[in-house]
Amino acid sequence: MKILFATNNTHKVNELRQILPSRFELxxxxxxNCYDDVEETGSTLEENALIKARYLYSRFGISCFADDTGLEIDALNGAPGVYSARYAGENKDSRENVARVLCExxxxxxxxxxxxTVIALILDGxxxxxxxxxxxxISVEAKxxxxxxxxPIFVPEGYQLSFAEMDAEMKNSISHRKRATDELVRFLDKV
Structure with a gap:
């Protein structure tokens, strides 16, 4: 089954290609040939995922899905949350984002x-x-x-390693994106 993933983020695409069962072609x-940068203006992960999926669905008229992911830290009242990618500024620099969190x-x-991770699927409208x-x-330093x-600073419950210290197979077996994708796959297998 071919499925359109509404992102040009190569990191996310690579993860999804490893996570999705082989019966799905991403x-x-x-x-x-669409390189449009869809502006994420939502105030929640759900809204942003829907904005991206709706944009591609309206442009191409084919079923698609999009995701939005946020890191939510208790001591920061849920920040960076929906602003995770641009927490340290609009240039979306991961190192600067990590440095800001560690400083705070x-x-x-x-x-x-x-x-x-929230995945928004638009299937047949x-x-x-x-x-x-x-x-x-959150660890005290990047590893x-x-x-x-x-x-590099997120250590999942029950582990001593940060996600960045794990190989892709280990991370992808327990990650938030894996769990959301599993829900998506279970749904698609029923329709």
């Missing part, structure tokens, strides 16, 4: 956090939402060279 906007948590004992969450903590975004 198609990206780039495969359709300096001396903070409560380092509980969660990664949350109908909209569906799926969510995946993984709880964990590891794998992954992307906040992976």
């Amino acid at each position: 198609v990206t906007p780039a495969d359709l 948590l300096n001396g903070e004992n409560n380092r509980k956090a969660r990664f949350r 109908k909209e569906y939402l799926f969510e995946g969450t993984v709880n964990g903590t 590891g060279n794998s992954g992307f975004g906040y992976d």
Whole structure:
């Protein structure tokens, strides 16, 4: 089954290609010669995922899905949350985002956090939402060279390694994106 993933983020595309069962063929906007940067103006992950999916659905008229992911830190009242990609500024620099979080948590004992992914699917004009969450903590320093975004400072519950210290197979077996994708796949297998 071919399915359009409404992103040109190569990190997300690579993860989804590893996560999705082989019966799914992931198609990206780039495969359709679409490199538009869809502005994420929503105030929630759900709204942003729907904005991206609706944009591609209206442009191409084919069923598609999009995701939005946020790191939610208890001590920061859920920040960076929906602003995770641009927490340190509009240039969306992961290193700057990580540095800002570490600076804001300096001396903070409560380092509980969660990664949350929301997937918005538009299938034959109908909209569906799926969510995946993984709880964990924020480390005091960045560790590891794998992954992307906040992976070097996020340690999932029950593990001693940050996402960036895990190989792709290990991370993708427990991640928020995996959990949301599993929900999506279960739904698609029923329709």
